[in-house]
Amino acid sequence: MRFSKLFGKTLRQAPAEAESVSHQLLLRAGMIAQEAAGIYSYLPMGWRVLKKIENIIREEMDKAGGQELMLPVLQPFELWQQSGRYVSFGKSLFTLTDRKEHTLALGPTHEEVITDLVHRYVQSYRELPLLLYQIQTKLRDEPRPRSGLLRVREFIMKDLYSFDADEAGLDESYQKMCKAYRNIYARLGLPTLVVEADSGAIGGKESHEFMVLTEGGEDEVIYCSSCGYAANVEKAQFAKTAETVIPVSRNPESSEGEAKNLLSLEEIATPGTKAIEEVADFVGVPTSQTLKSVFYYADGEFIFVITRGDLEVNETKLRNALKCSDLRLATESEVNEAGLVAGFASPIGVKGVKVVADDSITLGSNFVVGANKPGYHFRNANYPRDFQVDLMADIALAQPGDSCLRCQGKLSLARGIEVGHVFKLGTFISERFGASFLDNDGKSRPIVMGCYGIGLGRLLAAIVEQSHDDQGIIWPLSVAPYQVYLCPLSLDKPMVAPTAEKIYQELQKEGIEVLFDDRDDSPGVKFNDADLLGIPLRLTLSPRTLQSQSVEAKWRMEKEAQLLPLENLAVQMKKLLDEAVKAQS
RNA sequence: CGGGGCGUAGCGCAGUUGGUAGCGCGCAGCGUUCGGGACGCUGAGGUCGGAGGUUCAAGUCCUCUCGCCCCGACCA
Structure with missing residues (x-):
């Protein structure tokens, strides 16, 4: 891609409405644009990142045995009445009426649709377990959109639903998904903490969240560094100490003889x-x-x-x-x-x-x-x-300094971004939709369900929150919009433009994704944009480097640059990138 | 929904006691520059969020309204 033709320009100053780091950087880098509260467009740069994230998730879901499908955004409101969840979702559920005055819901999640679907197609235990997923837009009328992409009303989500014959099967599916999630975050270079969570409006009995611990997060996590217990503060338990009784009465006679010393x-x-x-x-x-x-x-x-x-x-x-x-x-x-x-x-x-x-x-x-x-x-x-x-x-809020319920260690508090949430739903939805199967004894039983969600845009923002410096974003190679930033300086000097052009062609032939800064701008402008955009590897060529028949290669996250000979450059670059990918995994 | 703040050029902002809108960045053209956001000259770009009102006159005062941001209750 030629920078001069790229849609979406970089900004020196972030728009005033942006406060969180990821929001500011994504706007400044021209990756996203806001349309309304909690509603964003992805510009070409941002969309490339999103698609890479999507592909990593898809690969891991497929590897875990998931089958991808696509469910509708427009859903009959009756499905939500049938599940009863129109109550728990409340005003967050967008609804509209069609020309026949029929009420439809805009899907905030898809348990209803998929369970209705599965109930029509699955009859036997032989068809279980089943893992179905999709990657598509969800709509929720959030009371308060926030922090750019971190909390929005329209968002792309990967949601997988597991269908099992029994609790043991659900446990297995749940573990499989947790592992797939860990793989995903690892490939995105994102350290996460798994915490016990409240299941909220989704419902169900057990659930865990995957948290990226960072200042800008809107969730609070309570954790114990001695035994590893970690939970969302909404869910977190702690050991309530039995207080020693201090007699408060000055009536000495009433403080004696009582079994519990009750005054x-x-x-x-x-x-x-x-x-x-x-x-x-x-x-x-x-x-x-x-x-x-x-x-x-x-x-x-x-x-x-x-x-x-x-x-x-x-x-x-x-x-x-x-x-x-x-x-x-x-x-x-x-x-x-x-x-x-x-x-x-x-x-x-x-x-x-x-x-x-x-x-x-x-x-x-x-x-x-x-x-x-x-x-x-x-x-x-x-x-x-x-x-x-x-x-x-137990309705008390755990606070830092409280004692751990398991090991008596001291609990700490950290802020985090919830980048994934997995739920053991059980049978409460399948029962309402009559989603049952015949087991091998010929007995009808409700399907045991789980659901597993990852918000892609939030994930993208979490990467930025967690991987940036004061110059801009630092994308991991796995999701960077381009792998290489080709940065010629003094384009009007002899040999610079034609050499850059040639390198651009060669790198592309080698299958390398290149953003070619073909603009006639000063070095400062180009370097700053390269850093802001966060492209992992920058290739600079100028009269100075050409004098020694070389170009300068610099990793975004490193300070030092190295000179590479012009000869066989594309092959060397390919090697560099491959090594980096290997080092990351 | 409760509390706080803000709407003036693409972005960041200024605009005095009410007198008909300006600065920086960016953008277009020309020239000089070129290893960390260079410089000169010329130029384009505005229903001052919207509606109503007060006034000879409103970006500025009044009323209503819409939108956006932040803090809380909700979630991937």
Whole structure:
């Protein structure tokens, strides 16, 4: 490709709307262009990268036994009613009506379509296992598109669906996919961490995410460096320490003789203390000896949530515990309307309200808790002596510094980009679509499903987030839009232009992908563009190098250049590139 | 949806008490340059996001509206 003819120009300054590194660099390099919030065009450079990523994914899916097919974007809304998932997807599901006033959905994912399809074609265990995949556009009306390609409303995704006869088969398919995913990320030069994840709107029981750890990521990962435990913060568990009981009462007689050292409930004045820290300070106890009350609306129902005062509520865990789809904090006036005193609310004596508690409230005793009266708290509140809860679950947010549930090591937190997500769906979708098969006993059983997704654009952006310097992108050879940047300087000087032209032809004949900077620009412009675009190998020729019958070769990620003789250049280049590919894998 | 910010040339920005729009980059032409974003001259490019209002006069003031970005609740 001749640079002078390339569509999409490089920019010195990034457009103001771009904030994340990948967004800025991809815009500046002329690889993508924005059309609307979360909607992008791929320009020729960016599209070449995307297609290379796509091919790597396709190769690995095929190698794992996947069969590629193509499912429709336009889907009958009835499929979504049948699965029931139009509820969990909510407003993220784009819908439209056709000329006959029939509602159609724009596919945010394809479990419905493929399960409907498989149910019509698969009847016997002999046809299982089955791995079907596609690479195509998904549409989701995300509440907030973000960070360029990292979170968009229209995106290309590889989605594979596994169909197995039983759980053991699903485990096998799941492992096969995890391995294929690891191969893909390795070939893209992308270090990833596999973390336990919440399955969200997709549903299912077990799921893992593949995370690229980087500052710009929007996910948070909790991990333990001693035992290797890692989970999305939405899912992460931790060891809740049992707090040692500090007797808070000055009544010595009540602190003796009790099996669990439970003291009697006592109302105390705590004027002006609303926040947990203020209350704890005022009473003189650690926050872990207080109880925190938080209020939510879950699918329209008012919920009273209690955790130990040192812990925060994990809304994903809470949502799962409540099995609700819509969850939001209640406003202060809603709290008051529920008959509670915001800041001094108490589970003691509360009536007609659903109470959910984190199981940490059983690890400790004699807690300080609101008295539901302005300016007053109780001390020595104990569950279940003083109050009841409707639901007890783990709904606490893991935080860095907490202890690992498995090994007691210290947990750490890192930001990451979710570049892949695999789910063990089980049978809840196949059952709704009647996707069953006859086993070898002639018994009808639901097909056990899994699904496995990779967002290609996000993957592309993740590579940039993770592989760049202040000059621009550094593409791994496997996905670079071109392998070689041919960069002649002083084109009007004798021999430069014709030699460059000749090299350009020879390299192409050798099957090397070349971006030929045939522009009559100064060296600085050319070098800066070469770096910005991130082409792995730069070949510079100038009167200076031609004097010694050579050209200069420089790797994008290295500082030093080497001189290569003009003679047999294409063959040498081919060798260089092949060696680099080998070194990478 | 809640909170914050921004819409003026392709990109980055300026525009004073309201007086009819400018700078840098980029783009076109000519010339001089040529190993890390060179320089000179000439030139093209604007419904000032949109609608309504106030005014002799609106990029500037008022009202409404649309779009985009960032922080939160959602996801590949």
